[in-house]
Amino acid sequence: MTTTERTPSATDGEVRWTHCPSCSGMIYLRRLWRHDKVCPDCSYHFRLGLSDRLTMLLDPDSHQWFDSELTARDVLSFSDTRPYGERLAKARETTGAGEAVRWGLGRIHDNPVVVAGLDFAFLGGSIGGVTGELLARAARAALHRRIPLLLVTASGGARMQEGVVALAQLAKTSQEIGRLREAGVLVLNINTDPTYGGATASFATLGDVVLAEPGARIGFAGKNVIQQTIRAELPHNFQTAEFLARNGMCDLVVPRGELRSTVARLLSLHGQDAPEEATPGGGRIDDPDGLDRRAAADVVAAARDVQRPTTLDYCGLVFDEFVELHGDRVGADDPAIVGGLARFAGRAVVVLGHQKGHTTGELVERNFGMPQPGGYHKARRMMDHAQRHGMPLVTFVDTPGAYPGVEAERHGQGTAIAEAILRMSRLTVPTVVVVTGEGGSGGALALGVGNRMLMLEQAYFSVISPEGCSTILFGSSEHSAVAAESLRLTAADLMRLGVVDGAVPEPEGGAQSDHASTAANIRAALRESLAELSGLSPEQLLEQRWARVAAIGDPGVQAALGEPSGR
CATH class of the missing domain: 3.90.226.10 (2-enoyl-CoA Hydratase; Chain A, domain 1)
Known part of the structure; x- marks a missing residue:
């Protein structure tokens, strides 16, 4: 990714331009932000941070966040080239959050919703024990309040540093969505770039309606892993949102600028009905x-x-x-x-x-x-x-x-x-x-x-x-x-x-x-x-x-x- 999560308020000496990896054009950062970080020339969707995405989706001042004090834990005392505890500390310092998930209540075009989003900036949006717990709490809140659950995903998959504890979160989140299905509570997925591994094998693909942004990379095993494993040439645009849509795994590929209105329409269609009274006769011949x-x-x-x-x-x-x-x-x-x-x-x-x-x-x-x-x-x-x-x-x-x-x-x-x-x-x-x-x-x-x-x-x-x-x-x-x-x-x-x-x-x-x-x-x-x-x-x-x-x-x-x- 050749851009920055920098806000558009650049000052002297700061980067003011970025290069589009799709069309190779140079874009002024203020112009890019005016287009919701979508290239105005080729419509390439740059990665968007979680805070900016939630601001874009939710009605102004409608949100209320919960469990922000919960933080990821080093349950295995895991260490690779660096201790896992150090990686967590760095992620907390970089994002200002204790985990990859933020969840709470909000409204979209005045439709109430429980929203949970994964921040790719926090260890690649990977899923650990507390990640799964926060997602589960969001689902339980949706069930308790009987209002729709909106899941916004950017994730590399289950967190290796937490072992099977991380893997078990696929079952934890899936069973919560199962309970929502049984209760008839709407679940909407928005899958963004990238959505991989444990996320696609659980909560990110189980919604009643699955949306994705154009060009988002979505799949189970990563492209490089697949190529190294099976030694085969992969199709053009493999594992993109468009590829999934063609193969029946996604309802709609929605440009970023239309996501809020599309979600609002879906929420409205699942809201309270006020059926009009029908006038009997006139539309049907029964004899x-x-x-x-x-x-x-x-x-x-x-x-x-x-x-x-x-x-x-x-x-x-x-x-x-x-x-x-x-x-x-x-x-x-x-x-x-x-x-x-x-x-x-x-x-x-x-x-x-x-x-x-x-x-x-x-x-x-x-x-x-x-x-x-x-x-x-x-x-x-x-x-x-x-x-x-x-x-x-x-x-x-x-x-x-x-x-x-x-x-x-x-x-x-x-x-x-x-x-x-x-x-x-x-x-x-x-x-x-x-x-x-x-x-x-x-x-x-x-x-x-x-x-x-x-x-x-x-x-x-x-x-x-x-x-x-x-x-x-x-x-x-x-x-x-x-x-x-x-x-x-x-x-x-x-x-x-x-x-x-x-x-x-x-x-x-x-x-x-x-x-x-x-x-x-x-x-x-x-x-x-x-x-x-x-x-x-x-x-x-x-x-x-x-x-x-x-x-x-x-x-x-x-x-x-x-x-x-x-x-």
Whole structure:
């Protein structure tokens, strides 16, 4: 690092300029500080001290610090080239702190938060016994007060000089975050440069939402250690925030200047709800005879129209606010599944859906809306978030089916779908499904187990595509129109079968002709459906969804519904 933690009040004889290690430009220190220590020419993020970072994040004069008198201890009487006690004394002298962690209470855009940050200037932000204890105390305070915990990390990992005592702090901090998860208390991570070793193997990656600064080096084993161990060339930008985001381990890479507002939005979305009262009726057609008669093949063609709104289109049009989250925390961020947090009619919800696109490039990028296993793992993670924080779940279904490929099978496509179906079936929060286009088999059903299941008028849901059915039964796809009729895959058919609860009207010309009107209809239908579910207890929601799904295919129930008509 070729800068200094010097404040911008340089006097005669002091360094006034620094050199950017990314673009090699020279930057006047006052200008660098005006840009929050981000290079104004190339956006390289210089390392920021903990005090300056906390000042940048928290509302002015809102903080209250605790346990500042606790200091690190030489529990092993450890000595290398210097006694550990001397190293601790030097760290205390340099930073004015007794340990690498500072924790306390604060506010961000007036949202209360418990904050704990690691200072890299104190022995590289390494984790010792007292470090872990301070982090644990912060987590316990968040649990006791039931307010979010914000963890800001810059750490080289566990402190060697404290041996297994340091290692045990990974378990101590992890179990505290586990208790917060069980209690539904939000945990946010901000990982900065660098975040390594014991930090990533515990508290720094366990948050409900994980943020990172651009270019931050984040990983378990350091790059040099990996190269020396496996003797292999490592990828470009290996172990950067961007690398982690591409591989599903990070929700958002957020520029420093946007961190405060991003954290504030996340805190606000997990705050107290004030749901608006819904006006009953008007958004949903509950009688299949109220739908216009359309040939099944025409419905299939309309559902596949590339200009129909996508899930991300609806996220921008139906909801008052939306923050997309990323990654399955296993190794992928499948672009065919998108999800995140939204505000809808005064309450926070989790939104999840298949994502296609409107151009060839977008369709290719999103794999034509056909998820890999990682997409279903990401979906399950979003479902868990809804469950943990008591948020309704809204899903948008639009996929020809799960991706049928060698890699998908190798990574357990069937199991991934099964686990998503199982998880959604056992949620104790309101769940509303909206089929907006194609509903292709199990790949669609993984997002389709709701307390309410709605379909746009010109959407379809089927066990197999009409072309696939025709090929299997007739030897070619030539009879796909006949197969489409026989599969009873339209909204009217599925309402008569008891599979779908209601249809959402589309404007003249279909959803593809008027995105805004279609979104308005979906919004009205969602408000009506969520209003119906809002008075139910978690146990009642679970029982209602179970009974709804259990009735499908029950001969007695089907006999009561009668045979599908209108064909």
